[in-house]
Amino acid sequence: MSKQTIPAFGLGTFRLKGQTVIDSVRNALDLGYRAIDTAQIYGNEAEVGQAIAESGVPRDGLFVTTKVWTDHFAGDKLVPSLKESLRKLRAEQVDLALIHWPSPGNTVPMAEYLGALAEAQDQGLTRHIGVSNFTVALLREAIGILGAQRIATNQVELSPYLQNLTLATFMREQGLHLTSYMTLAYGKVLGDPVLQAIAQAHGASTAQVALAWALQQGYAVIPSSTRRENLAANLKAQQLRLGDGEMARIATLDRGERQANPGGLAPAWD
Template sequence: MNIPAFGLGTYRLKGQTVIDSVRNGLDVGYRVIDTAQIYGNEAEVGQAIADSGVARDELFLTTKIWVDNLSQDKLIPSLRESLGKLRTDRVDLTLIHWPSPNDAVPVDEFMRALLQAKREGLTRAIGISNFNIDLTQRAIDAVGAAEIATNQVELHPYLQNRKLAQFSQANGIHLTSYMTLAYGKVLADPAIVEIARKHDATPAQVALAWAMQLGYAVIPSSTKRENLASNLLATSLRLDNDDLARIATLDRGERLTDPDGLAPAWD
């Protein structure tokens, strides 16, 4: 399955805030929505979709299995619960949100359970999130690289994750970049700002276009309708080789998401 290049993230958005964000996003043209069990907003996302009038078949919907639900006896029941909240009979993509802390649930066990969910029609595709090279290889060993639609990881101009990107490309595994704007840090970067001026674009559009031109999917979030609409224009922005080379120099290994007890040993 080809992962859509541009979607709407819902991390940290709750209650009416996420309902408004999804409603506005769908209204301005988004058709890809990314949520997760741990976000605590699947029901609100489902409500916003139902109220939007946009047909389910027009949407690409992603959710993620939380670490408490990785065991074989919990994964599929938890996904069914997510489907109920989302008001749908299947999602398009289901990811393992984080690898099991301390290998409490073996990679082989949860990947096979996830593959079974696909076979049962609960999800059209499966994948992983926050997996390093070693864990990705173990996921490949469990279900085969062809079954892993994407690895969703923190990736932005300050953390370009080149080792993982090279490994993933060599194995035919697509990457989805989350936090592409580095919590907004890159928006004030002089190089990004200058490239944006050159193209009569916004710094956010530049960072998003950069990731997409490298072949990654992006899922930025926003609570403001005008920013949602503006970010979407990144899909039509083309950076030149000089721009890409300049952004390549911004990598400084700056990781912003590294939760104790969850994060693997990063590459």
């Protein structure tokens, strides 16, 4: 499967609920976004589905991702949970279904939940399958179960402050695609002097610089925003080209600063 399977730019919906998420998705689709990322645990699949249905954008022109929550990993629960997600999303199929986190304490063996995810794909509930928050060790295990070709992406936290080089290098070697979430580190990178200087040189925003930095490395990005002007500005990051020197300066910002590290869920990070 080509890495181009996953759109390079999408809309994230983490922490957005109710009318807020409906407005965000509606604005994004109106501005030209064509990939939307949600998850069972976000509690907004129905609203995302409503916004898509009301947008008038043909479903086959969209790329919709959802993630299966850890409570639904058991072999007899995963497929029914995905069918429920499809009902909420008003869709016969999602484009990508991910395992949201590895099973906490390995309660459900990986072979069981990845096997069930592969079964969901075989049934046509999802076009592609993948994982999220997987480390090198977990990816090795997943490759042993599914084969690298079947893993469409690993969605992980990656920003100028958390460049995740061990994982990113391993994934590149294996031909695995990486999707970056929290690319702006919850907005923390927006005040960074290095990014601000590069942004000024390009007449761009610091958010655009951070997103362009990730895109230029071949990663997909899924920034979220509730403001139409920010949604529009983020989208323009795709047109921004950073020089080698600028990429090298951003490389020096890595400080291993992780935003998403939930106790009881997080694996032993690389």
